[in-house]
Amino acid sequence: MTINNSFAQTLRSIFTDGGVLLFCVVVPLLYPVLYAFIYNGETVREVPVVVVDDSHSRLSREYLRRLDATADASIVGRASSIEEAKAAVSRREAYGVVYIPSDFQESLMTGRQTRVQLYCDMSGMLYYKALLTANTDVSLDMNAEIKVGRMGGNPIAAASGIQGGTAEQQSALQHPVRYEWVALFNAQSGFASFLIPAVLILVLQQTMLLGIGLITGTRRERKEKAPSQWSSFQTLTGIALAFIAFYIPVSLYVLGVVPEMFNLPHIGNLWEVGCLLLPFLVAVFNLGVTLGVLPRKRESVFLIVVFTSVPLLFLSGVSWPAAAFPPFWHYFAQIFPSTHGATAYIKLYCMGAHLSDVRTEYFALWAQAIIYGITAWLCVRYVYKEHPKPLQP
Amino acid sequence: MLDVFLRELRRLATTPVYWLTLVVAPLFCALLFTSLMRSGLPADLPIGLVDMDGSATTRNLARNLDAFQNCHIAERYASPTEARAAMQRGDIYAFYYIPRGTTQKLMSQRSPIVSFYTNNQFLVAASLTYKDMRMMSELTGGAATRTVMRGKGVTDGQTMALLQPIVIDTHPIGNPSLNYSIYLSNILLPGVFSLFCLFMTVWGIGIEIKESTADELLATAARRGHPGAASISARALFGKLAAQGLLMQLVGWTLVLYLYGYLRYPCQCGIPTALGIMTLFVAACQGLGAFMICTLPNLRLGLSFASLWGVVSFSICGMSFPVMAMPSWVQGISHLFPLRHYYLLYVNSMLDGWPLAAAWPYVLALAAFALLPLLYCRSFSRIMARTAYHP
Missing domain, CATH: 3.40.1710.10 (abc type-2 transporter like domain)
Structure with missing residues (x-):
C-alpha cells in the first residue's frame, strides 16, 4: 500500500526533524502568543500632547481641561511658544502640539470663528487619529454649548432670539440632527482584534510551507526518492494525509484557542471554520509541494517563505482595503491561499458570517487545491520519484 | 583581507541565490508596496x-x-x-x-x-x-x-x-496628505531588505560550513599578512562581510534613492543623511547576522534564528502599533531589533527633520549592532574549522 508507506515515511520525517518540529509546532504555539502580547494593548490611549495657550482665558482653560479629560489625549506639558513645544516633540516627550490663539475667548464672545491649531507627529497613524479624535470631540461639544449660549453670550444667537427657550428647544438647537456611531464586530476598534486573525492564518500557511520545504529539501539533498513503482497519486496522498493530520490540531489551537486566550472578539462557529480549514490546508499543502521543487538546498526554503509573510499580509486585503487595490495586485493576490483563507476566516469567525456568505473564498480555495494539486502531482511524478529504469534491450 | 574580499566577490557574482535575494526580491517588494498603496489614501x-x-x-x-x-x-x-x-x-x-x-x-x-x-x-x-x-x-x-x-x-x-465657533486646523507634520504609503512603505521596504541582509549574512558564512569550504576560506585569509590565528580570523570574517556589505549597501542606497529621489517621499534631512542612516542600518543587520551564525554555527539553525527574529521586527518596531502601548517587557526587547532604531531614526531625520544629534542613542545602538562581529574576530577561524555540517 503506497499510501500507508508514504504516510508513515512522512510522519517519521516530521517527528525526527528538529527543524520541522521547530517551525510546525513551536512557532505556531508561541508566535500567536507573542503577537497577541505585542498588540494586546489594542489601542493607544492618553497620547502625550504639549499645549501652547496664548489666550489664558476661561474658555481656553475649559477647552484644555476637556482635552485632558478625554481618553485619547493627555496634556504632559505647557510651552510658551510653538517652537518650544515642537522641541518637546523632537525629544519624543509628546506626539502633538495644541495651539490656542490669543483671541480665542474674544472671538467666541463676539460671535466670530476661532481656529485651534493641532500639530501632529506622523510617525504613527494611531497618534494622529487619537489626537484628532480628542480635539474634534472637544470642539464639537463646546460648539454645541456655545450655540445655545451656555458658554457665555453669543451676540448673534442672542440677537436672533434663538437663545433662551425651553430645555427641549435648546437641545434641538444644539443638535438639529443627532447621530450614533456603531462599530460592529471589533467594537473597541482594537488593533489586536483587527490584525491578529490575519496573522494567525499566515502563521499556519507559512509554517506549513516551511515544514514541507524542509522535508522535501532534505530528501532532495540526500537524493532520497520515492521508489518508482509507487503510484505518484498515492505517494502524494500519503504525504498530504500525514501533513494535514498533523496540522489539524495545530490549526485548531491557532484559530480556535488563541482568540479565546486573548479575548479577541469572535462570534462565529468553530465548526464552520473547520469546514473552511479543509480546502485551506489542502491548498497550502499542494502549494508547498509545488514550491518544494524550486530550492536545491534544504535551507533555501527560508529565503523564499519567510520574507513573503509581510507582502502576503498586505495582499490579504486586511490592512489596506482590498477594494482599493490596483487591478494587477488584486489578481496577483488571488493565487495565494492566505488571501482567501484570511478573508474567509475573519468573516466566519470574527464577524459571524456563515459558510454560504464566504462561498467565493471557499470555492477559490478548492480551485487552488485542485490546481496546485495537479502541479504537486507533476512534481512528485517527475522530481520526487525515481524514474523507472529503461528496459534493457 | 583583499584576497578574501575578492574571493567573496567572485562567489557573490556566480551564485544566483545572492542576486535573487539581495537584488531581485527587495526591488520586487519595493514595487509591490509602493504601487499597491500608490493612491496614498484608499478612495471610494x-x-x-x-x-x-x-x-x-x-x-x-x-x-x-x-x-x-x-x-x-x-x-x-x-x-x-x-x-x-x-x-x-x-x-x-x-x-x-x-x-x-x-x-x-x-x-x-x-x-x-x-x-x-x-x-x-x-x-x-x-x-x-x-x-x-x-x-x-x-x-x-x-x-x-x-x-x-x-x-x-x-x-x-x-x-x-x-x-462652528471652534475650528480645528490640523497640521500633520511631515505627511500632510496622510499618505499611507509614506507611513508604511518607508519602513516596510527597509524592513524586508533588512530581513534579506540578515539571511544572506548568515547564509554566506553558514554555507562555507555546510559545504566544507571553510578551510579554503581560511587558507585564502592566511595567504598574506600576519600568520597568527587571530589575525587570520579577523581577515576572513571582515573580508567576507566587506564584500557582502558592498552589494547590500548598493541595494540599500537604491532603495533610498527610489523612495526619496524618485517617489519624492518627504525627506527633511536631505538624501545624503538618509543614505548615511541606511548605510549604518545595513551594517547593523550584517553585524547581527554574523553574530547569529557565529553563535549558532550551523546554517539551518542560524537561518531559523534569523527568520524568527527578523519577522518579529515588523511588529515590534512600532511602525503600525506604537511601542508605548505594548507591555513593558516587550518595550524592553524592542531595543534588540535594528529595525526599531532605524524607524526612530527615520522619524527623527527623514520625516520630522530634527538634527541627527537629537537621535544619538539610536545611532549608537545601530553602531553597536554593527560592531557585534568584533566579539568573534579572534575565534572565527576556530568556529569555522571546528564545526562540521550535520544535515
Missing part, C-alpha cells in the same frame, strides 16, 4: 445606504455622502438587517441608516437620530468611512440650523461662526 470605499425616509432631504444627504472622497455608496438596502448581512459578506465596509420620519422631525426641530455602522474588523476602511459619515452628519445638522437662521435674517457667514 464601498458603503451601503439604508434610507427608510426617502425624502428629498435624505436623497440629497446620500448624494453628498457619495461625493465624499473616501465613500462610495455601492448599494442601497431595504433594512439595516440586510445591510448588516452585506457587511458580513464583505460587500461593504460601512452603512448609513436614515430611519423613517427623519425629515419630518428635522423640520419640526425634534432632533431626529441617524446612525452609521462601520466594520471595525477592517480598521483602516472603518476609520476612513467613519470620518466621512460623521462629517456628513454634522453638515446635515448645520444645514438645518442654517435654514432656521436664514429665516431670522442672519447672514451665512455669521451662521457659520455660530455653527
Whole structure:
C-alpha cells in the first residue's frame, strides 16, 4: 500500500526533524502568543500632547481641561511658544502640539470663528487619529454649548432670539440632527482584534510551507526518492494525509484557542471554520509541494517563505482595503491561499458570517487545491520519484 | 583581507541565490508596496445606504455622502438587517441608516437620530468611512440650523461662526496628505531588505560550513599578512562581510534613492543623511547576522534564528502599533531589533527633520549592532574549522 508507506515515511520525517518540529509546532504555539502580547494593548490611549495657550482665558482653560479629560489625549506639558513645544516633540516627550490663539475667548464672545491649531507627529497613524479624535470631540461639544449660549453670550444667537427657550428647544438647537456611531464586530476598534486573525492564518500557511520545504529539501539533498513503482497519486496522498493530520490540531489551537486566550472578539462557529480549514490546508499543502521543487538546498526554503509573510499580509486585503487595490495586485493576490483563507476566516469567525456568505473564498480555495494539486502531482511524478529504469534491450 | 574580499566577490557574482535575494526580491517588494498603496489614501470605499425616509432631504444627504472622497455608496438596502448581512459578506465596509420620519422631525426641530455602522474588523476602511459619515452628519445638522437662521435674517457667514465657533486646523507634520504609503512603505521596504541582509549574512558564512569550504576560506585569509590565528580570523570574517556589505549597501542606497529621489517621499534631512542612516542600518543587520551564525554555527539553525527574529521586527518596531502601548517587557526587547532604531531614526531625520544629534542613542545602538562581529574576530577561524555540517 503506497499510501500507508508514504504516510508513515512522512510522519517519521516530521517527528525526527528538529527543524520541522521547530517551525510546525513551536512557532505556531508561541508566535500567536507573542503577537497577541505585542498588540494586546489594542489601542493607544492618553497620547502625550504639549499645549501652547496664548489666550489664558476661561474658555481656553475649559477647552484644555476637556482635552485632558478625554481618553485619547493627555496634556504632559505647557510651552510658551510653538517652537518650544515642537522641541518637546523632537525629544519624543509628546506626539502633538495644541495651539490656542490669543483671541480665542474674544472671538467666541463676539460671535466670530476661532481656529485651534493641532500639530501632529506622523510617525504613527494611531497618534494622529487619537489626537484628532480628542480635539474634534472637544470642539464639537463646546460648539454645541456655545450655540445655545451656555458658554457665555453669543451676540448673534442672542440677537436672533434663538437663545433662551425651553430645555427641549435648546437641545434641538444644539443638535438639529443627532447621530450614533456603531462599530460592529471589533467594537473597541482594537488593533489586536483587527490584525491578529490575519496573522494567525499566515502563521499556519507559512509554517506549513516551511515544514514541507524542509522535508522535501532534505530528501532532495540526500537524493532520497520515492521508489518508482509507487503510484505518484498515492505517494502524494500519503504525504498530504500525514501533513494535514498533523496540522489539524495545530490549526485548531491557532484559530480556535488563541482568540479565546486573548479575548479577541469572535462570534462565529468553530465548526464552520473547520469546514473552511479543509480546502485551506489542502491548498497550502499542494502549494508547498509545488514550491518544494524550486530550492536545491534544504535551507533555501527560508529565503523564499519567510520574507513573503509581510507582502502576503498586505495582499490579504486586511490592512489596506482590498477594494482599493490596483487591478494587477488584486489578481496577483488571488493565487495565494492566505488571501482567501484570511478573508474567509475573519468573516466566519470574527464577524459571524456563515459558510454560504464566504462561498467565493471557499470555492477559490478548492480551485487552488485542485490546481496546485495537479502541479504537486507533476512534481512528485517527475522530481520526487525515481524514474523507472529503461528496459534493457 | 583583499584576497578574501575578492574571493567573496567572485562567489557573490556566480551564485544566483545572492542576486535573487539581495537584488531581485527587495526591488520586487519595493514595487509591490509602493504601487499597491500608490493612491496614498484608499478612495471610494464601498458603503451601503439604508434610507427608510426617502425624502428629498435624505436623497440629497446620500448624494453628498457619495461625493465624499473616501465613500462610495455601492448599494442601497431595504433594512439595516440586510445591510448588516452585506457587511458580513464583505460587500461593504460601512452603512448609513436614515430611519423613517427623519425629515419630518428635522423640520419640526425634534432632533431626529441617524446612525452609521462601520466594520471595525477592517480598521483602516472603518476609520476612513467613519470620518466621512460623521462629517456628513454634522453638515446635515448645520444645514438645518442654517435654514432656521436664514429665516431670522442672519447672514451665512455669521451662521457659520455660530455653527462652528471652534475650528480645528490640523497640521500633520511631515505627511500632510496622510499618505499611507509614506507611513508604511518607508519602513516596510527597509524592513524586508533588512530581513534579506540578515539571511544572506548568515547564509554566506553558514554555507562555507555546510559545504566544507571553510578551510579554503581560511587558507585564502592566511595567504598574506600576519600568520597568527587571530589575525587570520579577523581577515576572513571582515573580508567576507566587506564584500557582502558592498552589494547590500548598493541595494540599500537604491532603495533610498527610489523612495526619496524618485517617489519624492518627504525627506527633511536631505538624501545624503538618509543614505548615511541606511548605510549604518545595513551594517547593523550584517553585524547581527554574523553574530547569529557565529553563535549558532550551523546554517539551518542560524537561518531559523534569523527568520524568527527578523519577522518579529515588523511588529515590534512600532511602525503600525506604537511601542508605548505594548507591555513593558516587550518595550524592553524592542531595543534588540535594528529595525526599531532605524524607524526612530527615520522619524527623527527623514520625516520630522530634527538634527541627527537629537537621535544619538539610536545611532549608537545601530553602531553597536554593527560592531557585534568584533566579539568573534579572534575565534572565527576556530568556529569555522571546528564545526562540521550535520544535515
